[in-house]
Amino acid sequence: EVQLVESGGGLVQPGRSMKLSCAASGFTFNNYDMAWVCQAPKKGLEWVATISYDGSSTYYRDSVKGRFTISRDNAKSTLYLQMDSLRSEDTATYYCARRSGSRWDYWGQGVMVTVSS
Amino acid sequence: DTVLTQSPALAVSPGERVTISCRASESVSTLMHWYQQKPGQQPKLLIYLASHLESGVPARFSGSGSGTDFTLTIDPVEADDTATYYCQQSWNDPTFGAGTKLELK
Numbered sequence: 598e599v600q601l602v603e604s605g606g607g608l609v610q611p612g613r614s615m616k617l618s619c620a621a622s623g624f625t626f627n628n629y630d631m632a633w634v635c636q637a638p639k640k641g642l643e644w645v646a647t648i649s650y651d652g653s654s655t656y657y658r659d660s661v662k663g664r665f666t667i668s669r670d671n672a673k674s675t676l677y678l679q680m681d682s683l684r685s686e687d688t689a690t691y692y693c694a695r696r697s698g699s700r701w702d703y704w705g706q707g708v709m710v711t712v713s714s
Numbered sequence: 715d716t717v718l719t720q721s722p723a724l725a726v727s728p729g730e731r732v733t734i735s736c737r738a739s740e741s742v743s744t745l746m747h748w749y750q751q752k753p754g755q756q757p758k759l760l761i762y763l764a765s766h767l768e769s770g771v772p773a774r775f776s777g778s779g780s781g782t783d784f785t786l787t788i789d790p791v792e793a794d795d796t797a798t799y800y801c802q803q804s805w806n807d808p809t810f811g812a813g814t815k816l817e818l819k
Contacts, residue, residue, distance in 0.1 A: 644808040699804035700747040700762040707756055
């Protein structure tokens with residue numbers, strides 16, 4: 598059974614950093630591109646970043662370029678999102694998702710990040 | 715960015731047929747996917763590449779369209795289908811529609 602389990606969220610002050618993790622199991626992790634998608638409270642879904650199966654290519658939405666870094670450790674079957682210079686507008690639930698073809702076929706349960714002083 | 719426009723909400727009775735529309739600001743070919751999200755849960759993939767039913771999803775769900783106009787159809791609607799439905803394009807940097815909240819009468 599495919600499982601994606603996010604961790605590392607919580608309350609953080611504006612301007613500080615936070616690192617999210619997503620532990621994958623039930624599939625061959627290094628065969629798949631992975632992504633982070635966020636959802637602000639009571640709002641819709643927004644793509645954040647994507648990383649290729651081998652980590653060689655990364656893509657970001659404009660609003661997080663230069664502040665967020667997506668990475669992966671295929672030996673540990675774990676995806677990461679390093680978030681620096683956090684802003685109040687980054688407050689959201691962050692989901693990791695597996696990319697199959699051009700769609701996201703499995704999603705984690707999400708982890709909440711609250712940026713507030 | 716490619717903007718996806720969805721109607722905000724729909725209310726239907728169980729057993730009826732409902733269509734949820736999604737219009738793209740530019741052509742995305744058939745690179746359109748549909749997700750269902752229930753309150754407090756993660757999104758679930760229903761339809762990929764405009765018309766392909768994801769494994770394990772009931773055949774009551776179907777999708778159609780290409781270019782700029784896409785439709786998700788549920789027929790017949792069941793009580794468990796109460797949720798918000800999102801379209802998402804993968805033609806370029808991924809974007810989602812704002813979601814259509816489906817309520818049952």
